[in-house]
Amino acid sequence: xxxxxxxxxxxxxxxxxxxxxxxxxxxxxxxxxxxxxxxxxxxxxxxxxxxxxxxxxxxxxxxxxxxxxxxxxxxxxxxxxxxxxxxxxxxxxxxxxxxxxxxxxxxxxxxxxxxxxxxxxxxxxxxxxxxxxxxxxxxxxxxxxxxxxxxxxxxxxxxxxxxxxxxxxxxxxxxxxxxxxxxxxxxxxxxxxxxxxxxxxxxxxxxxxxxxxxxxxxxxxxxxxxxxxxxxxxxxxxxxxxxxxxxxxxxxxxxxxxxxxxxxxxxxxxxxxxxxxxxxxxxxxxxxxxxxxxxxxxxxxxxxxxxxxxxxxxxxxxxxxxxxxxxxxxxxxxxxxxxxxxxxxxxxxxxxxxxxxxxxxxxxxxxxxxxxxxxxxxxxxxxxxxxxxxxxxxxxxxxxxxxxxxxxxxxxxx
Amino acid sequence: xxxxxxxxxxxxxxxxxxxxxxxxxxxxxxxxxxxxxxxxxxxxxxxxxxxxxxxxxxxxxxxxxxxxxxxxxxxxxxxxxxxxxxxxxxxxxxxxxxxxxxxxxxxxxxxxxxxxxxxxxxxxxxxxxxxxxxxxxxxxxxxxxxxxxxxxxxxxxxxxxxxxxxxxxxxxxxxxxxxxxxxxxxxxxxxxxxxxxxxxxxxxxxxxxxxxxxxxxxxxxxxxxxxxxxxxxxxxxxxxxxxxxxxxxxx
Ligand SMILES: Nc1ncnc2c1ncn2[C@@H]1O[C@H](COP(=O)(O)OP(=O)(O)O)[C@@H](O)[C@H]1O
Ligand SMILES: [Mg+2]
Numbered sequence: 019x020x021x022x023x024x025x026x027x028x029x030x031x032x033x034x035x036x037x038x039x040x041x042x043x044x045x046x047x048x049x050x051x052x053x054x055x056x057x058x059x060x061x062x063x064x065x066x067x068x069x070x071x072x073x074x075x076x077x078x079x080x081x082x083x084x085x086x087x088x089x090x091x092x093x094x095x096x097x098x099x100x101x102x103x104x105x106x107x108x109x110x111x112x113x114x115x116x117x118x119x120x121x122x123x124x125x126x127x128x129x130x131x132x133x134x135x136x137x138x139x140x141x142x143x144x145x146x147x148x149x150x151x152x153x154x155x156x157x158x159x160x161x162x163x164x165x166x167x168x169x170x171x172x173x174x175x176x177x178x179x180x181x182x183x184x185x186x187x188x189x190x191x192x193x194x195x196x197x198x199x200x201x202x203x204x205x206x207x208x209x210x211x212x213x214x215x216x217x218x219x220x221x222x223x224x225x226x227x228x229x230x231x232x233x234x235x236x237x238x239x240x241x242x243x244x245x246x247x248x249x250x251x252x253x254x255x256x257x258x259x260x261x262x263x264x265x266x267x268x269x270x271x272x273x274x275x276x277x278x279x280x281x282x283x284x285x286x287x288x289x290x291x292x293x294x295x296x297x298x299x300x301x302x303x304x305x306x307x308x309x310x311x312x313x314x315x316x317x318x319x320x321x322x323x324x325x326x327x328x329x330x331x332x333x334x335x336x337x338x339x340x341x342x343x344x345x346x347x348x349x350x351x352x353x354x355x356x357x358x359x360x361x362x363x364x365x366x367x368x369x370x371x372x373x374x375x376x377x378x379x380x381x382x383x384x385x386x387x388x389x390x391x392x393x394x395x396x397x398x399x400x401x402x403x404x405x406x407x408x409x410x411x412x413x414x415x416x417x418x419x420x421x422x423x424x425x426x427x428x429x430x431x432x
Numbered sequence: 433x434x435x436x437x438x439x440x441x442x443x444x445x446x447x448x449x450x451x452x453x454x455x456x457x458x459x460x461x462x463x464x465x466x467x468x469x470x471x472x473x474x475x476x477x478x479x480x481x482x483x484x485x486x487x488x489x490x491x492x493x494x495x496x497x498x499x500x501x502x503x504x505x506x507x508x509x510x511x512x513x514x515x516x517x518x519x520x521x522x523x524x525x526x527x528x529x530x531x532x533x534x535x536x537x538x539x540x541x542x543x544x545x546x547x548x549x550x551x552x553x554x555x556x557x558x559x560x561x562x563x564x565x566x567x568x569x570x571x572x573x574x575x576x577x578x579x580x581x582x583x584x585x586x587x588x589x590x591x592x593x594x595x596x597x598x599x600x601x602x603x604x605x606x607x608x609x610x611x612x613x614x615x616x617x618x619x620x621x622x623x624x625x626x627x628x629x630x631x632x633x634x635x636x637x638x639x640x641x642x643x644x645x646x647x648x649x650x651x652x653x654x655x656x657x658x659x660x661x662x663x664x665x666x667x668x669x670x671x672x673x674x675x676x677x678x679x680x681x682x683x
Contacts, residue, residue, distance in 0.1 A: 021548075021550065022550075023550075023552070248548075251547070251548050251550070252547050252548070254550045254551060254552070255546060255547045255548055255549055255550060255551065256532075256536050256540075256544075256546050256549070256551050256554070257545055257546055257547040258547070258551075259525070259529055259532065259533065259551055260533070260536075262522075262524060262525060262529075263522045263525060263529075263533050265524065266522040266523055266524040266525055267520060267521065267522050267523065269520055270520040270521060270522060271505075271522075271533070272503070272504040272505050272508075273482065273504050273505075273508055273513070273514050273516075273520070274505075274508060274513075274533055274534050274537050274593065274597070275505050275508035275509045275534070275537040275538070275541075275542060275597065276505055276533070276536075276537045276542055276543070277503070277505045277542040277543050280542075280543040280545075281543065284545055284547075288547075
């Protein structure tokens with residue numbers, strides 16, 4: 019199907035099913051119940067799952083296949099967002115051209131940054147990409163945020179190309195030469211795809227459950243599915259095989275008549291374009307672009323997502339992105355009142371004690387939990403969540419798996 | 433003129449003259465062995481042929497063209513394949529994938545971005561790779577993870593990867609170093625078979641006299657970076673200078 023092997027086609031179908039049914043699957047608890055705060059089926063969070071999924075899928079093409087660890091990929095996320103915003107400001111609110119420009123711009127920057135950074139490998143490559151991302155951040159934060167209109171004019175570039183600290187926003191003065199300057203009600207217009215607004219949604223009430231179907235989520239999900247499909251094709255292509263060969267033995271590749279440089283650069287640019295696409299989608303869901311999107315912590319986050327899920331695997335990055343965004347948004351919402359509510363059945367002293375122990379790991383402390391989980395994965399499950407899944411599956415298969423593992427000992431030990 | 437012409441090549445490492453005025457001519461379709469004691473400069477000479485090192489002076493012509501200043505992948509594309517002293521393969525890949533990479537290199541050159549078509553669909557290249565694996569008796573190992581194989585098998589695989597490119601010149605750097613007797617004999621048989629089946633020139637660096645005398649058409653003895661003599665195996669065996677410089681001490 020679609021030029022894929024059966025195994026890959028099955029995986030794609032499963033991911034398709036899960037993303038399409040996500041509004042149900044992520045909302046298992048009825049409204050108003052004690053567990054309802056674990057529901058993740060609201061548009062804002064679901065959009066983040068798939069958008070960061072795209073970011074991580076792209077990052078994995080570089081890091082998972084070639085082993086080159088970029089610490090500056092958030093630069094492309096930011097570039098994608100700014101590009102989309104300028105498209106919204108200058109031409110109109112349709113997201114398709116905006117995303118196209120996001121991909122093109124981040125691709126161009128990736129050619130430049132990749133060309134320079136790939137002159138080195140290992141830690142020096144990582145440092146170079148980090149330096150580029152921090153320069154991009156500094157440019158967006160201040161240098162490109164100065165008034166480029168001149169003191170007496172109040173035009174489009176009054177706050178520079180990036181809008182500095184407050185970010186790049188839509189205004190009613192924007193030209194939008196191919197669309198409307200303002201919505202019918204005089205407010206700022208909204209990103210849309212041929213008229214269907216990204217923020218529009220429908221609700222379905224079933225008993226105590228409320229499910230929300232948002233246009234923005236479904237659009238992002240379709241984009242992610244396309245991105246995922248392309249990444250499968252890349253993994254199975256001669257190009258993908260060359261990238262794995264680069265990770266495995268560059269010396270042999272050289273003496274086999276192949277030049278590793280253009281292959282790594284192509285992987286770098288493709289992954290930069292994925293990041294730009296994700297950035298453009300962020301701006302399409304919420305028309306705003308700020309420099310913090312390029313900050314080094316954002317670059318580090320995609321590294322965590324990829325490794326947590328399973329670098330070099332197809333589905334790992336998506337799982338990692340989902341897991342981290344879930345923790346960031348759900349764990350961080352739990353406060354001590356909620357904890358007291360859960361443990362109210364315990365005797366008072368014990369209740370306070372249990373809450374005091376758990377408290378550092380929730381709310382603002384969710385990073386602590388993430389750190390612990392990350393350490394555990396790196397130490398015990400080098401293959402990430404995907405390896406965890408494989409181990410569980412093997413356990414359930416029981417006896418048969420035992421026989422398999424005898425022949426599987428010759429299989430990759432990744 | 434030989435397929436490989438090395439003229440007046442010098443190479444210094446700091447104060448050490450690793451190669452001094454090396455002249456060497458390898459004739460097409462012969463097996464040319466380069467022997468010499470440890471530190472004689474054999475690997476250095478080989479590295480000068482494949483672009484890993486650049487000689488300080490002198491010239492290296494392959495098929496009438498200079499290889500100096502070219503990168504290893506360019507030199508490979510000219511028709512020189514190299515087997516390393518310790519087998520260099522793609523350990524994370526399967527045996528079949530290891531074979532497919534040189535097939536692509538030969539068909540598509542140093543770089544081609546084919547990112548969408550599946551490797552699986554390259555039936556023609558797959559047939560080539562499988563035929564080559566069959567030649568070296570490794571077809572049954574095609575789906576194995578190559579890092580998990582024995583050293584002897586890795587060596588066979590590396591040779592198969594070089595041969596599937598159909599090189600004009602195959603360079604071997606001590607291909608039997610560290611091998612058990614049986615593996616060494618297998619390698620000799622394999623190389624003999626290769627010679628019979630196709631037109632290929634082989635330059636081999638070797639320590640093991642048994643290997644050298646059973647394979648070589650010509651032998652060059654290198655000592656302290658300079659060729660001492662070049663002759664047929666029979667003449668080399670009895671040559672007094674060689675006895676003194678090499679055979680005497682290590683045999
Ligand atoms: N990259 C290098 N830097 C410095 N000295 C080297 C280098 N490579 C080889 N040598 C020296 O050059 C001499 C020849 O080495 P080599 O060509 O490896 O000898 P062989 O392969 O004949 O044993 C040795 O003395 C070795 O120490
Ligand atoms: Mg040597």
